[in-house]
């Protein structure tokens with residue numbers, strides 16, 4: 001329970017309608033995209049940076065923990081509050097402030113929905129590439145705080161590669177502006193990228209300046225069907241070695257294919273180990289040439305069939321299956337734990353083999369799909385959280401998956417972040433010295449430990 005005096009003070013800053021304390025309202029802020037949940041003590045919805053700063057000053061004085069929240073689509077439980085904390089929702093700060101065509105930059109408030117920025121810049125022929133599948137239900141601030149990726153990252157990179165400048169409210173309420181529109185900038189430590197991927201533990205991002213690029217003229221899509229997973233994986237490297245850098249190179253394993261086919265009846269093959277979905281883009285002629293090269297390479301690498309879309313409608317049909325993976329899995333079991341491991345590309349077959357063994361050992365359905373071009377796989381464990389024994393098996397399987405990824409030279413997460421779910425495994429992945437350095441950074445920026453405590457690092 002937060003004292004009435006503090007609630008009154010916060011209402012004085014943001015207005016009476018924008019401080020929520022009713023338990024019914026609080027339920028809506030108890031979740032993220034995982035199955036973890038916890039109601040916060042209150043929710044505050046500021047309208048601008050000055051209000052965020054004033055709210056943070058109150059929280060700092062009262063040692064009230066703050067959980068910054070975009071759209072709550074996070075997949076690491078980093079957005080799930082603790083019972084004593086204040087959720088600071090950025091959703092009212094949803095204005096695109098500038099699209100600077102000359103410098104190819106956009107400046108926006110942190111609560112802008114990613115897809116809205118993309119649509120706005122596309123109207124003037126520009127392109128903001130980061131494309132988390134959640135782009136219609138996640139914010140720029142949340143994307144920066146998680147360094148979100150997506151299918152297009154192979155060619156275009158992740159959110160952090162586009163963030164040039166930030167406005168951040170620090171743990172004592174001071175407003176830091178760092179970076180900007182200079183394309184090159186090595187003026188002191190790179191503070192912009194210190195906040196990228198920091199999951200709301202170092203500061204509250206209130207405004208971002210992001211780099212844009214010219215809109216690619218054309219896209220081409222192909223779907224390649226591989227009887228052997230090993231061959232699909234080798235094809236990924238062969239495509240890149242042939243000098244083609246596709247915008248996306250997505251892999252779905254046999255279990256994922258079966259779930260999607262059962263859901264949508266797209267005539268996907270059920271007797272193969274993998275399919276690759278490949279998209280090239282750029283000028284008409286180069287997008288076309290590259291998809292032809294990729295299709296030929298797939299054929300030479302063991303694909304039984306390669307379907308190249310001839311029209312935008314056919315391309316959309318090929319993408320339908322990949323887009324439907326999440327709802328398709330939801331039909332199999334009531335719950336899913338979506339992991340996000342990364343391995344060097346050459347280790348994808350070994351990693352998938354290990355995941356299949358882990359699935360057998362723990363008697364759990366585990367599907368594997370993901371961004372094969374980046375070596376970023378999403379093993380999804382399907383289960384029923386009401387079954388306590390099954391939940392224990394899920395925990396054991398998760399630990400085994402993380403261990404396998406690290407043993408194969410990879411890591412725990414490529415785009416979802418650590419939150420609380422992967423925190424117990426962080427040291428295994430980065431080592432104790434790195435943990436010590438992270439703790440020192442956290443202490444320097446948040447000495448009272450009020451910013452999203454317990455996320456990434458255990459609270460002290």
Ligand SMILES: Cc1cc2nc3c(=O)[nH]c(=O)nc-3n(C[C@H](O)[C@H](O)[C@H](O)COP(=O)(O)OP(=O)(O)OC[C@H]3O[C@@H](n4cnc5c(N)ncnc54)[C@H](O)[C@@H]3O)c2cc1C
Pocket residue numbers: 032033067068069070071072073074075078079090110131132133134137138139140141142143144145146147148149150151198199200201203204205206326415416452455
């Ligand atoms: C169906 C689905 C598909 C997804 N697909 C992808 C994908 O393809 N790629 C991918 O990378 N992720 C994906 N995600 C995960 C999620 O959408 C991303 O992590 C996204 O970046 C979270 O944005 P958000 O606005 O919802 O942030 P939230 O979930 O609200 O917050 C996430 C974290 O960022 C912090 N945070 C939020 N806003 C701020 C801010 N302004 N300042 C400081 N900290 C802040 C929070 O405290 C929390 O730690 C998916 C999720 C779902 C549910």
